[in-house]
Amino acid sequence: MLITVEVKNVRCEGCANTIKNSLKNEGFENIVVDLSCEPRKVTVSGKDEASIAQLRAILRKLGYPFCDEEIKFSESAKLKAKSFVSCSVGKFSI
Numbered sequence: 007m008l009i010t011v012e013v014k015n016v017r018c019e020g021c022a023n024t025i026k027n028s029l030k031n032e033g034f035e036n037i038v039v040d041l042s043c044e045p046r047k048v049t050v051s052g053k054d055e056a057s058i059a060q061l062r063a064i065l066r067k068l069g070y071p072f073c074d075e076e077i078k079f080s081e082s083a084k085l086k087a088k089s090f091v092s093c094s095v096g097k098f099s100i
Contacts, residue, residue: 008036009052012073013065015089016046021070024096028064045073068092 016022022039029037029050036051048070050061062072069088071077077085 007052007054007057008049009058009061010047010049011058011061011065012045013048013070014045014073015070015086016041016048017089018093018097020093020095020097021089022096023099024068024092025065025070027096027099028068029061032060032064034061 016025016039018041022041025039025048026037029048034050034052034057036049038047038049040047040049048061048065050057052058052061065071066075066085067088069085069090069092071085
């Protein structure tokens with residue numbers, strides 16, 4: 007089952023690389039991060055509905071929440087900071 011979600015805070019290949027590596031380490035396959043559109047889209051192969059919850063948790067931990075999430079301003083700032091760190095890590099592992 008292919009799962010495609012729209013995410014916030016993804017800006018570059020560094021972000022995409024971090025997302026791909028993190029999802030691969032958690033057992034997701036066929037990972038595609040589409041940087042050609044706004045909002046950015048992440049597509050993975052998942053097994054069931056639980057995969058969506060797992061995907062949401064992993065991306066949020068990295069600072070890339072789903073676009074459909076309502077986020078308070080203070081939480082948004084924290085997630086953006088996390089995404090900057092995730093992006094930097096991804097740039098060094100390209």
